[in-house]
Amino acid sequence: MNMPENDKENLAMVTCTGPVNIAVIKYFVIDIESGGKRDEDLILPINSSLSVTLHQDQLKTTTTIACSRNLQQDRIWLNGKEEDISNPRLQSCLQEIRRFARKRRNTGDSTSDVSSVSHKVHICSVNNFPTAAGLASSASGYACLVYTLAQLFGVEREQLSAVARQGSGSACRSLYGGFVQWKLGERSDGKDSLAEQVESESHWPELRVLVLVVSAEQKSVGSTFGMHTSVETSQLLKYRADVVVPSRMEEMIRVIRERDFPAFGELTMKDSNQFHAICLDTYPPIFYLNHISHRIISLVHRYNQYYGETRVAYTFDAGPNAVIYTLEDHLPEFVQVVRHFFPPEVNGAEFVKGLSVCSTDLSEELKRNINMEPMPKGIHYIISTKAGPGPCVVKDPNHHLLGADGLPKKSAVSH
Secondary structure (H helix, E strand, C coil), X not given: CCCCHHHHHHCEEEEEXXXXXXXXXXXCECCHHHCCCCCHHHCCECCCEEEEEECCCCCEEEEEEEEECCCCCCEEEECCEEECCCXXXXXXXXXXXXHHHHHHHHCCCCCCCHXXXXXXXXXXXXXXXXXXXXXXXXXXXXXXXXXXXXXXXXXXXXXXXXXXXXXXXXXHHHHCCCEEEECCCCCCCCCCCCEEEEECCCCCCCEEEEEEECCCCCCCCCXXXXXXXXXXHXXXXXXXXXXXXXXXXXXXXXXXXXXXXXXXXXXXXXXXXXXXXXXXXXXXXXXXXXXXXXXXXXXXXXXXXXXXXXXXXXXXXXCCCEEEEEEHHXXXXXXXHHHHXXXXXXXXXXXXXXXXXXXXXXXXXXXXXXXXXXXXXXXXXXXXXXXXXXCEECCCHHHCCEXXXXXXXXXXXXX
């Protein structure tokens, strides 16, 4: 149903962008049915975690939310397709933001239109990267949703961490730029399980990130279902949460602050390996990595062994795509190493997207020492990026994904 022309001017609209984050210390969530004391509906972690927020010039979610008394019902469109707004996690975020907005209104703090809190919303969201392929699309999506709702309804930023977490656990980390920790907390209501920035995106300017896209297909086991099964069945998980992660978090924060790449890289790889070891210890086991992922792991270790130091580090979330950390000085050579051992179908900018990478030649000695058979087409493309800021408001109204009628523009549908 289209909105009458004279009501379109009553439409309040905000557009924001939100970033992807990639964990270097991974987390699992507690499932209340397994006997945990903390409520899984709140999405509370079994351990603290730490991530790097990636730059939105390369990876982001864009969300427009419109609000009006004339909208008949809450609706949402994701990447051009209308989705079910009754999704419990979506509803949790909507209800919590509206609750905070009402609370502010009742205390006289709110600067937003008081009546707008009860108005229906239309939400339109698009990613500029493959959704649900292990690239943290739920984190950027829910962080952007909650941040945009907060802008629309005048909710303070300090309250958003707990709300975003109810959409997707790692979404709370995408509310900040740079290096971000999500603290375990102790309270059963989760009010102290919040994200906070460790260092800003400008702290380590030499750090570079490569996303090696092995597969852009939807993963067969979603991360939420996988985590629940691990919490129920993995005996290694409790040891990790109680013994390994607390000291590892302290060490990771220290090496980030000291910009100690070899220590950062080694910790990152060890934590990724332990995460996937727990996936294998889950019953039945969960296989997020594939044979190409394993070859990337081998390539990184052989490259580092050649130089006798950790110059490159990998991490894998709940999917086969590798995220590579390295320093600017080593970036051109390692990209060339990837090109050599995973010969692409395409050349130039089609294979390496994002931040430009200088070309360089590889020595025959390096190729011989790595000693791997090339695997053509193993990697579809590379996204070259770096650490970046948290969510941002888009000022230009031309970039709204919804039109004056509150419905998605053609560009948002065809995205």
